[in-house]
Amino acid sequence: MINDLQDILSVNIRGMKRSAIRELLKYLNQPGLISFSGGFPAPQSFPVEELKGIIAEVMENEPYYALQYGTTEGDNLLRKQLADRYKKFGIDVNMDNIIITTASQQALDLIAKSFIDRGDTVIVGLPSYLGALSAFNSYGADMIGIPMDDEGEIPEVMEDEIKKAIARGKKPKFIYVIPDFQNPAGMTMSEKRRKEIIDIAHRYDILIVEDSPYRELRYEGENQRTLYELDGTQQVVLLGTFSKIFCPGFRIGWVMGHPEVLDKVVIGKQATDLCTPPFTQRIAARYMERGYLDPKIAEICNMYKSKQKVMLESLEEFMPEEFTWTKPQGGLFLMATGPEWIDTDALLLDCIKEQNVAYVAGTSFFCNGKGQNTMRLNFSYESEENNREGCRRLGTFFKKVIAEKS
Amino acid sequence: MINDLQDILSVNIRGMKRSAIRELLKYLNQPGLISFSGGFPAPQSFPVEELKGIIAEVMENEPYYALQYGTTEGDNLLRKQLADRYKKFGIDVNMDNIIITTASQQALDLIAKSFIDRGDTVIVGLPSYLGALSAFNSYGADMIGIPMDDEGEIPEVMEDEIKKAIARGKKPKFIYVIPDFQNPAGMTMSEKRRKEIIDIAHRYDILIVEDSPYRELRYEGENQRTLYELDGTQQVVLLGTFSKIFCPGFRIGWVMGHPEVLDKVVIGKQATDLCTPPFTQRIAARYMERGYLDPKIAEICNMYKSKQKVMLESLEEFMPEEFTWTKPQGGLFLMATGPEWIDTDALLLDCIKEQNVAYVAGTSFFCNGKGQNTMRLNFSYESEENNREGCRRLGTFFKKVIAEKS
Numbered sequence: 001m002i003n004d005l006q007d008i009l010s011v012n013i014r015g016m017k018r019s020a021i022r023e024l025l026k027y028l029n030q031p032g033l034i035s036f037s038g039g040f041p042a043p044q045s046f047p048v049e050e051l052k053g054i055i056a057e058v059m060e061n062e063p064y065y066a067l068q069y070g071t072t073e074g075d076n077l078l079r080k081q082l083a084d085r086y087k088k089f090g091i092d093v094n095m096d097n098i099i100i101t102t103a104s105q106q107a108l109d110l111i112a113k114s115f116i117d118r119g120d121t122v123i124v125g126l127p128s129y130l131g132a133l134s135a136f137n138s139y140g141a142d143m144i145g146i147p148m149d150d151e152g153e154i155p156e157v158m159e160d161e162i163k164k165a166i167a168r169g170k171k172p173k174f175i176y177v178i179p180d181f182q183n184p185a186g187m188t189m190s191e192k193r194r195k196e197i198i199d200i201a202h203r204y205d206i207l208i209v210e211d212s213p214y215r216e217l218r219y220e221g222e223n224q225r226t227l228y229e230l231d232g233t234q235q236v237v238l239l240g241t242f243s244k245i246f247c248p249g250f251r252i253g254w255v256m257g258h259p260e261v262l263d264k265v266v267i268g269k270q271a272t273d274l275c276t277p278p279f280t281q282r283i284a285a286r287y288m289e290r291g292y293l294d295p296k297i298a299e300i301c302n303m304y305k306s307k308q309k310v311m312l313e314s315l316e317e318f319m320p321e322e323f324t325w326t327k328p329q330g331g332l333f334l335m336a337t338g339p340e341w342i343d344t345d346a347l348l349l350d351c352i353k354e355q356n357v358a359y360v361a362g363t364s365f366f367c368n369g370k371g372q373n374t375m376r377l378n379f380s381y382e383s384e385e386n387n388r389e390g391c392r393r394l395g396t397f398f399k400k401v402i403a404e405k406s
Numbered sequence: 407m408i409n410d411l412q413d414i415l416s417v418n419i420r421g422m423k424r425s426a427i428r429e430l431l432k433y434l435n436q437p438g439l440i441s442f443s444g445g446f447p448a449p450q451s452f453p454v455e456e457l458k459g460i461i462a463e464v465m466e467n468e469p470y471y472a473l474q475y476g477t478t479e480g481d482n483l484l485r486k487q488l489a490d491r492y493k494k495f496g497i498d499v500n501m502d503n504i505i506i507t508t509a510s511q512q513a514l515d516l517i518a519k520s521f522i523d524r525g526d527t528v529i530v531g532l533p534s535y536l537g538a539l540s541a542f543n544s545y546g547a548d549m550i551g552i553p554m555d556d557e558g559e560i561p562e563v564m565e566d567e568i569k570k571a572i573a574r575g576k577k578p579k580f581i582y583v584i585p586d587f588q589n590p591a592g593m594t595m596s597e598k599r600r601k602e603i604i605d606i607a608h609r610y611d612i613l614i615v616e617d618s619p620y621r622e623l624r625y626e627g628e629n630q631r632t633l634y635e636l637d638g639t640q641q642v643v644l645l646g647t648f649s650k651i652f653c654p655g656f657r658i659g660w661v662m663g664h665p666e667v668l669d670k671v672v673i674g675k676q677a678t679d680l681c682t683p684p685f686t687q688r689i690a691a692r693y694m695e696r697g698y699l700d701p702k703i704a705e706i707c708n709m710y711k712s713k714q715k716v717m718l719e720s721l722e723e724f725m726p727e728e729f730t731w732t733k734p735q736g737g738l739f740l741m742a743t744g745p746e747w748i749d750t751d752a753l754l755l756d757c758i759k760e761q762n763v764a765y766v767a768g769t770s771f772f773c774n775g776k777g778q779n780t781m782r783l784n785f786s787y788e789s790e791e792n793n794r795e796g797c798r799r800l801g802t803f804f805k806k807v808i809a810e811k812s
Contacts, residue, residue, distance in 0.1 A: 001639055001640045001641050001664045001666070001667075002611050002612065002613055002641055003611050004611060005666055005667065005670075008521055008579055008613070009520060009521060009670060010519065010520060010521055010522055010523045010526075010545070011523050012519070012523075013519060013520050013521075013670055013673060013674055016673050016674075016677070017673070038475070040474060040475055041474075043470035043473070043474060046469060046470065046473045046474075048465065048469045048470075048473070051465065051469075051473075052462070052465050052466075055461055055465065056458070056462070059454065059457065059458050059461065060458075063452060063454045063457075064449035064452065064454075066655055067449070067452045067454070067457075067653035067654070067655035067656070068446060068447075068449060068452075068653070068654060068655050069444070069446055069649075069654045069655070070655070102508055102657075102679045102683075103679060103680065105677070105678065105679050105680045106678060106679045109677060109678045109679065113416065113418070113419060113544070114415060114416060114419050115414055115415060115416055115419075116416055117416045117417050117418075120416075131677075131680070134676065134677040135677045135678075137677070138519070138674065138677040138678075139416070173414055205408050205409050205410060206408065207408055207414070233407055234407045235407050235408055243475075247473035247474070247685075248473070248474060248475045249472055249473035249474050249475070249476070249683060249684040249685040250473070250683055250685055251508075251679065251680075251681070251682070251683040258407045260407070260411055261407075261411065264411075264415060264419055267419060267422050267423070268419055268422075268544065270540065271422070271511070271515060271537070271540040271541045271543070271544040272511065272512065272515045272541075272544075272678070273508045273509060273511050273512045273515065273657065273679070274509065274511045274537070274657075275657070276657070277508075277655060277656055277657040277683055277686055278655040279653075279655040279656055279686060280683055280685060280686065
């Protein structure tokens, strides 16, 4: 083994640590643990029976295609199915506007690889998805966090920060938003807010990266149009994924955008993994072709709506009154906020050890290191019974913490 | 769409172009084309029947595991199967020395991400695998090419170049080698040569990256021990893949090395794709567990040995006498060399259009831009009949090129 491993690491990797969430996976095997961490879909939502038939057919009819290398852009049948589905929803796209990635995380990595040099600025929410922060950080991005109100990032602050960045010669490379059921804060942008952010992007000629993993998981209220659609000029790059509406184990996501932007992403992807597994892509394409996706999404929405309801009611019942939490209209997560002095990061291991329940500490989502009194709670993975029991445990734990303080 | 796309690209992506090989994939659908390009395994080598049974069992017995997210390190059963197999060959490793990647290309990407800052030097062969050059290039590596003799990179030149790099404050981050059936040059390092290169790495405290995709595909001669084994101190990182001995469509590779090095690779992987598809990993693990891999490799070796023989005989029969080519003891490729004035890059499209046969131009493999009179020929993908017919077409094409010149 070499002697100076630390010294030879790239500057970007030297500055990174293991993701808090990924590290928590280790505790998921602890007997009886109730996990509100991670962003795991409910295993019951996986279309196992449908897939058995589809996979058998793919192995019978097209195994030599599915087991061979594929193009970097992705399986054409899958790209077409995805484009047709967006068209059905009134969005004007075709296959050339879509490439397949090894799930959304790779899309985030490739967007970062395409645009970020060390020290470049990007705009993100306060808070924002930690996997995105991690991908941007791995290329040395300087992240500018924009505070949020009930409708998302505050446009006036965003514009002000963009002006300041431009003034110091660091015009942001892109604006990263999760407009539907934001992870972790839960809010959904109104159409007005979406348009305000698009206006800013046009005014300063900046790309928007619209991360859209949860959009179809809406349990109440009305769908908002995507920024991609509202913009209409392909200045928006939309990231989609099957991880929450089909299954994460296939690792399939996509990037929708202007072909010139996609061309750069493809060049990066060639050097990164050549292609996403043609095997899982072809199975997913046949699954869509068969019309299984939409009824499955409706089924998942029913399941998660009910799980969310149980969690909201249980938090109400068990959490100390010093806590508040969001009530998102969809998605997989709530965000809970405690008194200012609470440090969820420092308390997490105690919470797991004492009460066998896990959350994600909020600081992971704040590029400015704040949010130490917040935590993200996932309601999709555990059963309704466990959602209730987990909230009871959380409540017991934090009541004790508060009692000890006073 | 934004106005200044070129201006906002990262410096690394700005400098990259689409890979010549990936671009050639577009021509693979041309009717009647015989492709000696790419590194495609023979579809007939895919274990379709065995997989049908294994997949049905995975979907019956463990679908909720296989369709869910997995750990970044990879499926433990697969890591254990791989470690046990190396142990069987006398190499002292365990599961903690192995992580799974989204095939070898991701391993190359993550090694580059872990160690390369723009302008850092790395040692590669002249020629070397273009996917590796592309991965290193995508992080801005300054590649130092080492000329090769019949046994691989020449140690004296390598040491000299390392000294010069150190003298200018740019000690190479690692030495990248493909010791078995080198891609594209075909030679296999003797044990003596392997030890010489390990000695250099120890003397200057430099990591060795041993890329080992073809090692098990040996058609004659005796196995050489891996650098990983000969070194014995885990200063070598070995990259393995199922793409050539099982199927590329699953996108499964692995990195074997010191746990401290793997830890850095895992941190990078978390930000890159979270995990390789648990679905294909679990199928591969069950496939290995069932003992299917070794007999399949023996079968592939028989098939490719015969395909290689046909290609060697056909080149002898059809190519102009001005050409020479390598006769590797294994792997998937030959490298052919024409007269100095031949430019295979400039001639490739004519060759495809006139004779409907494709190769990869040699320049893609030379980090110093040389090799314009060389080409890489794959003999694994096409049938024996096509290997013969393709060589006939190549011969016709290059005889015409030579006749026109004189």
